[in-house]
Amino acid sequence: MATEALPGVSLTFEPRGSDEEPLRTDVAAFLGRFRRGPVGTPVRVESWRDVLGAFGAPDGGSASPYAVRGFFENGGRTAWLLRVAGEGATARTGWSVGEAGGFGATRYEVVATSPGSWANGGRLTVRYRSSTLAGRPEVDVRVTVPGEPPESFPGLAPDALVAGVAGSRLIRLVADGPAPPPRGPGPITRSWELTLAGGEDAPPGRADYHTAMVRQAELPEPALVALPDLGTDLTGPDHEETVRGVLETVRPLLDRLVVLDVPPGLASVDKAVAFAGSLTAPGDDTAATTAAVYHPPLLVPEGTGARTVPASGHVLGVIARLDAERGAHHTPANAVILEAVDLAVAFPPAQQVRLMDAGIDLLRCTRGRGLTVWGGRTLSPVPRVRHVAHRRLLHLLVRAIRRVADPLVFEVNSPELRLTLVRSLTSVLLAAFRAGALAGDRPEQAFRVVCDDSNNPPGQDPATTVCEVEVAPAVPMEFIRLRLVLGADRGLEVIEA
Template sequence: MPNYLSPGVYVEEVSSGVKPIAGVGTAVGAFIGLAERGVIGKAILVTNWSQYVSEFGGFIPNAYLAYAVYNFFAEGGTSCYVVRAASSDVKNAVKVVTDTEGDNLLEISARSEGDWGNRLSFTIEEPSNGQPAGFKLTIKYTELSSFNDEYVGEEVEGEIVEIFDNLLIFNCEDKINDVSSFIKIRPLVDLTILENRDKKPQLTTEFVNLEEGKNGISSVEYLDPINQKIGIHAFDIIDEINILAAPDVADLAGSRNIILEMLNYCRLRKDCFFVADAPHGLTPQEVKNFKEGVSERFAGNAFNSSYGALYYPWVYINDPLTGKKKLIPPSGSIVGTYAYVDSSRGVHKAPAGTTDGYLDTVVGVEKIITKGEQELLNPIGINVIRSLPEGICIWGARTLSSDSEWRYINIRRLMMYIEESVDKGSQWVVFEPNEPSLWGKVKRNLSAFLTRVWRDGALYGSTPEEAFFVKVDEENNPPAVRDAGQLVIEVGVAPVKPAEFVIIKVSQKTLAK
């Protein structure tokens, strides 16, 4: 208590000791795959397509990451983290510059690995200030003009130029490496020797290309989750992600093992859900075999996890580069739909149906799936993308779990939302005196949060008492538990399940005479 010594009015700020529980976000995507450029093995926050292009480049041949992120935003996603993966043979494009005497003087390299750097070129000219040892470096980046493996060498619309003037060999690193969007520069001579500091690079009359950049797509190790540098563990330090996809995995020879690892990663995190793609070109029976791991082609452990879902078949989109139809894995559009439904309806709503499962970015499906074929796939947790009269829609909302309690995607994700929200919103309880007044505060706090969840339509019941319970009292916190320094809180909820099968019974009514 404050010590008041003179008459007057005193105002005190008093804390209730209870911190209201705020619901965590559920609509943050996470993508890992092949990118044109950018740092490898680091999760980068991306909030729009332009930012993705700035960080990772554009669309590249035989890779689907860019398309997935593009469709994520087009379907209503607002933010995601992206990890660029690569195999061990990934390499920066480089070029060594000689001095006026023909000795190696500078190395110019692309800022990040990949064959995008082979489209970088440079000229070295006299500086504008006329300094004898000075030089001007002009960097030109020619964007890929068409979606193929050929690069355009002549000047076309889409070139980007950087100019660094009045450089000297001993200060060019400071003036370029933290400024340029495209290159890094490294002197190849000992600058502690004074005569080397006056060396000047050989001038060029035409643009010279950097060479030998490689994308690193030769093996599946670029997505190996065991590799702590370039695998999915790059997401370990990112707490916000909720929905994970790896669109480049689907057609790899070892895709099943990678999917199993990613499902396990999400299970161990407990706050993330994996959206998996089946390989393209499969029949309904083959995708069933892929899920169950029973055929010679897809032999292995079956997918059985409530922390992931499998979608089939692949979909066609209008290629933003060529304007033609392109076949891609559906996961980017699916994750965007998850995010949109989370924000518009809530995480408790199944991301499926003719309204909430309608895919705006899709113009066709690889294979038309009939109702009979879906009857083979739906019970084992393969979510089919159907072409219906209403449009192309997600027509399934099941996890990969064999446990009926965790059959539906929205129930698993709702429980993830509640568990993480309660966890983060209850940290204030740690080290508080473990006695009845604390129990009352905890119960009121959790009940207030769950009442909001119930009012949002996420819990079943006409009253809060029917929808959930919170128990924290002497019965589940006896002296032995309190002596161990533990506070046990029991929470039970009744999640709303989707109306997967709508049955309308029609009969004739006989009129009484």
């Protein structure tokens, strides 16, 4: 908030964040460990300052804060963060007000805003004055937690103390006793020094990541997903099954890409190749189209030295930057990575070939250009759906199709509905054609929308409408085929043919 005061004039400006835009394809979701913040609750942030306010500064204990910082430093504009954690304890302490008058309760409990050890040792300083120039008692509250900017709440009414500190990012007050009885004159001033304790961190498990992933899938806005701490939190079969679960959750949505990191324990070339190969179930390559793996990790500045961080956050920032500059249909390759100083590991050419053949996208450091993204493929071995640009164009089209088709779900199948649907989808595809995302010299060479008697024969359920969309993306991508089914009892279903 910015305030400017002149005699007789007071101007207050409230900053307004941007509204959610499900059609965007540059919004990322990060699932991982943070120093503090709500567990399992999605929080939308639009800057690194927002991250610091909601989740605190990086403390070196997890990779996710550094990945999110890399996202914003590389051009990302909006992200959803989900803190993943086990059932940890929340720091707290009790406070008895004694004979001080005017309070709403005889006792309060001071509780940290979120679980974890981050608030242990935090101090709450309370100063009470029974009489002031305003003629009423007042309380000043100051909150100091290690690693956090201090907070001050001066001049609060004692009986409104709980509401007065509700804006704190660090603590909450909970009335823990009855209202005090009427008393005679109490102390003129009094001070309390309270210390928070008992907070405990709990590492996340498979169930915690599954819950976070389901909640992420319920968000319409994210189009990019990263899990920077997953390879550290879970190992072996737990890690492999969790990644499979992530891909299975994302696959039916057809509107987002998961960017994975090679787990730290699998950094050797042989283990990294085996990791990439394990992510596709035998005979089922569709889940692999939803994911891309980027390797190796990066070195980023920290203090007087450097820290190793997973590449996913920086790569998502690059993808978001290119999305804003060129569009979702451009391959995120040969683009410069910002705010990183080197690769954590340098592979010789023969090992680079092995990693690329396994579907792992590499980062490289070249003289004169610095760090760049070198690959733009998903894990799918199928050539026609392998490219990241292919998938992200599909994601954009699915999002646009949902926007125009969702309002028509409860309409009865009729020539008027079909015409409306064809016109709406054609306008979306024309915009993609004019942006250079589709092949061909003319629109009719680039796409086709069919919604007539050929796929809606007489006698079909009038509550169901079928529409088929065929799109020819620009090279090196191949044909995209989508089937839309609208039904009052099933909503809108988009199927990749």
